[in-house]
Amino acid sequence: MKSILISLKLLVRKDRKFYCLIKKITGITPVNAHYYHLAFLHKSLMRKDEQGAPLNNERLEYLGDAVLSAVVAHELFLRFPEKDEGALTKMRSRIVNRHNMNQLALKMGLNQLIRTQPLADMAQTHIPGDALEALIGAIYLDRGYKQTYRFILKKIINKQPNLISFVENDTNFKSLLIEWGQKNKCNIHFVTEEYPSQLANEMIFVAQAFINNKMLGEGEGSSKKEAQQNAACKALSNVSEIRELSLN
Structure with missing residues (x-):
């Protein structure tokens, strides 16, 4: 009632x-x-x-x-x-x-x-x-x-x-990408930059994941960690390109 x-x-x-x-x-x-x-x-x-x-x-x-x-x-x-x-x-x-x-x-x-x-x-x-x-x-x-x-x-x-x-389900994409790189003898590194966001007093991070010096994934996030995770996720999704690199 x-x-x-x-x-x-x-x-x-x-x-x-x-x-x-x-x-x-x-x-x-x-x-x-x-x-x-x-x-x-x-x-x-x-x-x-x-x-x-x-x-x-x-x-x-x-x-x-x-x-x-x-x-x-x-x-x-x-x-x-x-x-x-x-x-x-x-x-x-x-x-x-x-x-x-x-x-x-x-x-x-x-x-x-x-x-x-x-x-x-x-x-x-x-x-x-x-x-x-x-x-x-x-x-x-x-x-x-x-x-x-x-x-x-x-x-x-x-x-x-x-x-x-x-x-x-392991969704630590950065760790998965690094493990893949070690297994396939590929160099993995990230480049992360910080930019002002559309919101006052906040920043946005943009990360790029490189495999053998080739950029295969880019991601954004509210933190460096989040941006790198998103970049690693995209890099892992490019299976065909990654396989080609591992054969070179």
Whole structure:
């Protein structure tokens, strides 16, 4: 009954479209709208509150990251009693890594709600994943731990069709490329440069992966590590060129 009354009140509000999107995406009826609006406010807008403090989603992201980590750790602990702490840690990191969180955020449609400076392609940034973590923080503050647990279970953990296969799939593309180079006696090296991004006070990294001094992969990222991983991934995908090099 309480939930119905809340829903009725939300329908008469000016931002009912926002509420409807939140409910559609999360399955949760917001009570305190402030948390959810804040969850999608990126720091690039340079907003401040009445006291002059920064008004963005970074604090909620910090909270959501901690709650997400705790929930995933708990669920993996229950599901895999035979795994030791090292394996569980690796499994958790695979689920909550930035690439996976970005992909999940985009599939949820969070890009419809994020407020930031205009971008050519939000999918090429870490903003969607950050917003998803901030949303988790908002749900936690608004509806409590149980509701947040259900959301993470349904929208993140259970979205992996085969959890074992997902967490054990090695996606450290840079390591894979270096191992391939050692096996095939090829020289592997990376060149990474830093450029100003479209967002205020942020930088973007562009990396190139070279095999035997031939550039076979280029990638971008919000960090040097992410850019090199993306470059290595593209280099590994050029199988025919790599094979030709290994024969020379």
